[in-house]
Amino acid sequence: MSLRQLSSMKKKAIPALVAMLILPQASFAFAPFVVQDIQVRGLRSTDPATLFNYVPARVGKQFTEAEATDSVKRLFATGLFNDVNISTRNRIVYVDVVERPVISSVTFDGMKAFDSKTITETLSGVGFGAGRAYDEALLERAKNEIRSQYVSKGHYGTEVTSAITPLPNNRVGISFNVQESGISRIRDIHFVGNEAFSEGTLRDQMDMTTPGYMTWYTGTDKYSREKLDTDTENIRKYYLDRGYLDFSMDSPQVNITPDREDISINLTVNEGKPYKLRKVQLAGNLMGLNNELQALIVPKPGETYSEERAKETTDAIKNYLGGLGYAFANVNANPVTDKETQEADLTFFVDPGRRVYVNRIDIGGNVRTRDEVIRREMRQQEAGWYDENRLSQSKDRINRLGYFNSVDVTQMPVAGTDDQVDVNVDVKEKPTGLINLGVGYGTTDKLSFTAGISQENIFGSGTDLGLQVNTSKRYRNISLTHTDPYWTTSGISRTTSLYYRTETPLNYNVEQDEDSYRTRTIGLGMNFGVPISENDRIILGATFENSKIKLPSEDSGYLIPKAYRDFVDDYGESTNVLMLNLGWRKDTRDNALAPTRGYLSSVQGTLGVGDLKYYMLSAQQQYYLPLGKDYTLAFNLSADYGRSLSKDKPFPVIKNIYAGGIGSVRGYEGASLGARDPVSGDYLGGSTRVVGNVQLYLPFPGTHNDRSLRWFVFADAGRIGTTGKSTCTTGNADEGGIVEDPCGWRYSAGVGLSWQSPLGPLEISYAHPIRPKPGDNKQKFQFQIGTSF
Structure with missing residues (x-):
């Protein structure tokens, strides 16, 4: 049978795939010959060179029927042709093809x-x-x-x-x-075989849930195979963390209703019994570091086995060896069970590998940001011994720049060597320019407007530039700020700021023209941050400020605070002051907006010279203690102390500090603690302040541990005081009333909601003042958009 006849039969009776398998067995019924010419017919888009790669026929070379059979098979295998036919005549090879589109x-x-x-x-x-x-x-x-x-x-x-x-x-x-159809929702989740833990406990380990009153927000009732795989792994880990080394789980059964809208999930678990540790030991190449590595072992004999504690140990040993230059250390935890006694022997096998040093550090993924901006955050140096701790510090520092959505640090062995690695730093940039327009309502400042434009990492240089405008009933502010985090190569930062603001002292009880009096301030400042460790920074700088107080005449009929008339008498309507500041700050929190662990410590002193001579000392300590994975206990303590340096003049009222409301003592009106003006009843604040808060964050029901939405219970305490010639006046009986002991302690407790909203951190609280004093202005419900404790 000829090749042409076989091809014709294929067209009529068998599909191309079967022909591809049969053709190599066909006989071409021609004797080998030397090729005089090759002609290809039917090509429309395929490059002829591509076809000749699969056809061994060459002019002047011998061509056999076996080669023809193999050529047809190989051309069909390319997937480029619907039909292939090879024929010969007069020492000419004809290749006819029908191309696929x-x-x-x-x-x-x-x-x-x-x-x-x-x-x-x-x-x-x-x-x-x-x-x-x-x-x-x-x-x-x-x-x-x-x-x-x-x-x-x-x-x-x-x-x-x-x-x-x-x-x-x-x-x-x-x-x-x-x-597209809607996402199928989970109607039921059932467990079979669970005896040690209730179905509710096991459901709590899952991200997916059945519909609830908050699942419209979280979407956790929507089924996803990836989520189910994650949930089954979470359940497995939950059992292993409690010693169930024999635990296993059957493949989940997922049933969907005929309308494809509701899903039922059935999970069958085989628990076994928990194991206690009989012996915990190290094995492998310990390099004489037995004592050092032994100190890193977390599980102890007699404890119930926990996979999490075992992993904590393997990670600690890897990090320790990584800090010594062993980049590819391998540590495995191997529990060996004894079913008769329900005990296990846990052995950590250590293989440090070879000590290596870093050949090169390569930066990738940065389109706009200059390499220098990233490289200067690196604590691992090229040509130095590999150090896992320095690489971890480097990644954290790059993340804290705020210019990137993700930062990945990996290491690759250098080809041809066994003691060198290249470190690859891959980043994904995020938009760092921001234009914001906003309208808000606060219980203190009422209706407020915000507008701003800012550009972090301007021109990829690692510096920040921002313009912000805020306006409300009693406060207006325009500020321009520029920050260079690496003003010097040693990491000293410089922040330059220019601002203009007007402020009207606060009075909830008097309705009059809000412009009847106000303070206007213009300032220019420059501050420097000097790093002294990875988390510590010394801050020093100076700000020049000009302030002017506008007061109507005494016979205008307006109620003007006596404190402000006294200030003008003592210091004049216009004052110039140079504020010198020196401080220290340490921040180890895991997240600036919703921290769950770590602490923030700061101390600062400000000295005013010029027309206003005073000093202000401030200190703050925040501490976040995780209570398991779901709860966080937070503490805050802050104190401020200011005093006039002039023996015959009081502390300047325009530098007073305030307390009351969200951020200090909730349940009282904002800024209401402290002295009240004896004429107008305005809140005057004071020159000293102490505030303490304790807050327990809990997962919001239905959100399944979503940190962006949490509720909390809290207790607050605080007081405002005066120093020197300033006195703690109690107000005016006819204008707002007299308050008893205005500079005494105030306490409150309540509940609240915290949400990381698209507009910024939102906090809502309901507080009950504890043993308030007569005359206190209470405000149980309060909310705020912006950063607070």
Whole structure:
């Protein structure tokens, strides 16, 4: 049978795939001959060179029927052709092909749950995409792959169809039409075989939940295969952390209703019994560091085995060895169980590998940010011994820049060596420019407006520039700030600020023209931050300030605070002051907005010279203590002490400090603690302040440990006082009333809600004042958008 006859039979009776398998066995019925010419027919878009790579025939070379058979097989295997025919006549080899169309473009209609780029990359992984040969089997596979991606996200009812558009030059366009369904919701979660722990306890280990009154916000009742895999792993870890070394779980059974909207999940667990540790030991190459490594072992004999504590030990040993230059140390925890006694022997096998040093540090992913900005945060140096601790510090410092969505630090062995590694720092930049416009309402300042433009990492230089405008009933502020975190190569930062603000003293009881009196301040400051360790910084600088007080005449009929008339008498309407400040700050918190561990300590002193001679000493200590993974106990203690340096003049009232409301003692009106003006009844604050808070954060019901939304219970205490010639006046009986012991301690307790909203940190509190004094202005419900304790 000739090759042409076999090809004709294939067209009529068998598909191309079967022909591809049969053709190599066919007989071409020609004797070997020397090729005089080769002619290729039917090519439209494929490069002829590509075809000749699969056909061994060459002019002047001998060609055999075995080579012809193999050529047909290999050409079909490329997937580029629907038909291939090789024939010979008069020492000429004829290669006839029918090309498959080439996919020119792939588009998606109706797809919202996924980014088209993500799905395009997924289809490329199965061999389907622009530039590839069109194949019906691959098209069907592509549709199934899109469906499977939707199923993995819980969209069980999604339908995917395709349309093929012929194009010139043997090309086609492929369009996928996606009819998305809603995400299937979890109706039931049931456990089978659990005896040691209740179904409710095991459900608490899962991120997915059944519908609740907050799942509209969290979305945890929406099914996802990835989430289910994570949840089963969390359950396995929960058992292993409690000593159940024989624990196993069957594959979850997921049942969906006919309408594809509700899902039931059944989980079967095989618990076994918990094991206690009989012996804990080290093995392997300990390099004479037995005592040092032994001190890092967390589990102790007699304890119930815990995988988490075992992992804590392996990580500690790896980090210790990494700090000595052993970048690829391998530490494995191996528990050996004794089923008769329900005891286990735990051995940590240590293989430090070779000590290595860093050959190069490569920076990648930074399009806008200069290499220098990232490299100067590195504590690991090139040509130095590898140090895991320094690399960890480097990653934290780069993260704290705030310029990147993610920072990955990896190490790769240098080819051809066994004692060198290259460190790769890959970053993903985030937009660092921000324009914000906002309207807010606060219980102290009423309606407020905010507008600002800021650019962190301006021109990729690592410096920040910002303009901010705030205005409310009693406070207006315009400020321009520029920060250079590396003003010197040693890491000294410099912040320059220019600001303009006006402020009206606060009085809730008098209704009059808010512009009847006010303080206008213009300031220019420069501060420097000097690092003395990874977490410690000395702050010093100076700010020049000009203040002017506008007061109407005494016969104007306005109620003007006596304290402000006294200030003008003592210091004049316009004052100039140079404020010199020196401070120290240490911050080890894991997160600035929603910390769960660590502490913040700060001490600062400010000295005013010029028309206003005074000093102010301030200190603050915050501490966050995690109580398991769900709860955080927070403490805050702050104190301020100010005093006039002039023996015959009181502390300047325009430098007074305030307390009351969110951020200090909740349950009392904002800024209401302390002295009251004897004429107008305005809140005057004072020159000393002590505030203490204790707060317990708890997961909000239904959010399943979402740190962006938490509720809390709290207790507050605080007081405002005066020093020197200043007195703690009690107010005016006719204007706001007399308050008893205005500079005494005030206490409160209550509950609140904390939410990291798109507008900023939002805090809502309901506080009950404890044994308030007569005349106190109480305010039980308060809220604030902005940073607070």
